[in-house]
Amino acid sequence: MAQSATQNQHAAPALLDFARQGAVYDGLMNTLRQGSFVHAYLISGGAGLGKRTLAALMAQYLVCTGTDKPCGQCAACVQAREGNHPDIILVRPGEPINPRVDRGLKSIPVDEIRQVNELAGRHTFEGGRRVVIIQSAHQMTTQAQNALLKTLEEPMPGTVFLLVTDAPELLLTTIVSRCRALKLHPWPDETILAALKARGVAEGRARETLPLCGGSIGRAISMAADEAYWQRRQEVMRDFFGLESRSEILRVSGVWKERRDAAAELLDDVEELIRALLLVRLGQREASAVSEYPEAWQRMAREGGISAFASLMDAVSQARRLRASQVTWQAVVEKLLLRLMEEKSKWSM
Ligand SMILES: [Zn+2]
Known part of the structure; x- marks a missing residue:
């Protein structure tokens, strides 16, 4: 029993896991280490490639108060990992941060982005950086995108926007041009096999899953199960x-x-x-x-x-x-x- 429990354990994803993405990763890490990061990133790529994971890890890196970032140990890292860091704002359709926005909406309406803009205009709670993650960013209505554009044009110092989408073509070109592009590619077979193995998937099924998952670790995991x-x-x-x-x-x-x-x-x-x-x-x-x-x-x-x-x-x-x-x-x-x-x-x- 003890052995199978160990087999099913898998390490939480780390930024280093994205090293297999090659140039995308190298460029990102250079800007993060040098502190020369931009105020908005557009994280795109097909479903299940790890876009949201990457956004969460970047956010953790940006708020981390340790030396070897993200240290994983400091209070900010722990809060970021548990999803309750006060300066990491997560925006997504259906779970609005603005209480006046209808929870049944499939889109991100302008009222939600107005709320984001208002928060982004205030001092951060912890005195460090603020990160706004917008998941399914293409679900922003045109009005919402225009409201966001104003903020991107006059960024608040210390605030970083991470826009996550698998349909960047649905965003205004003016938004896209304000963002640094981080496009994730399908993962190599060995990476997917390792991810499946770490979750206790048998070798044979893991190999059969490969041609079906289109290079997506997320899809591979759900298909294998x-x-x-x-x-x-x-x-x-x-x-x-x-x-x-x-x-x-x-x-x-x-x-x-x-x-x-x-x-x-x-x-x-x-x-x-x-x-x-x-x-x-x-x-x-x-x-x-x-x-x-x-x-x-x-x-x-x-x-x-x-x-x-x-x-x-x-x-x-x-x-x-x-x-x-x-x-x-x-x-x-x-x-x-x-x-x-x-x-x-x-x-x-
Ligand atoms: Zn830390």
């Missing part, structure tokens, strides 16, 4: 890629006929399983990524022509189109099964 997904994927592998003869098609389509509510997920699964084979063929994944497939498919991953993979992908697209038309779901499944069966038989010895 999604038991319903892995259960369905195993069934899809068995029923769609393990089919031995035409005589089984009717039986299998009969099973999936009953699962019409999972039709979209099923087609996504089939597509992902084909894509994994293609990535091995292209040399972008190791052969071990498809070791659970029946031997015929593994052979295709080694020797198949690219056009054969494209044709399988087309079959999935066609299934999506047919599903949207008048064709019965069972007929769609049968057609797809038949196509996979044909391809598999080419690679069976």
Whole structure:
């Protein structure tokens, strides 16, 4: 028991973890160390890449009163980590700091930013820096963005804005141009594997998660833990890629006929399983990524022509189109099964 508890423990993320982001990290750390940081940063990149984590760590760095920042030990670091530092203001849709703003709003309205501006105009509680983190910054209404722009144009000394978004194109260009860009990139495979391993995910599942997570550590962690997904994927592998003869098609389509509510997920699964084979063929994944497939498919991953993979992908697209038309779901499944069966038989010895 003690051992598994240790395995599941993982160190809290640290700024140094972002070193694998390369130039983005080097540039940021230089400005932080030299104290030459700007008054507004725009942290962007796809979902699950660690944008909010980076913002939180930067905020901790900026308020830390220790020498080796962020020291993790001083009162400011502890408060920052626990989310109750008085000079770190967190703005996000649905959890307004302005009590007059409706909590049901999906956007960040102008009243919320007015409140931020008012706070930013006051002295800090602790006498140090103030950090304003705006999560989902693209959810600011145009009016809110214009209100923020005024503050960014005349920054208060000691106040740093961290705008976090995965859709920077929805921000006013005047806001973007006032910010230093920090764009996070997909993480390398080894980093994701290490993060999954630190959370007790088995090696095999960790490797299977890699092609599905698009370089996102956040997505990898949630996907690896999604038991319903892995259960369905195993069934899809068995029923769609393990089919031995035409005589089984009717039986299998009969099973999936009953699962019409999972039709979209099923087609996504089939597509992902084909894509994994293609990535091995292209040399972008190791052969071990498809070791659970029946031997015929593994052979295709080694020797198949690219056009054969494209044709399988087309079959999935066609299934999506047919599903949207008048064709019965069972007929769609049968057609797809038949196509996979044909391809598999080419690679069976
Ligand atoms: Zn500290």
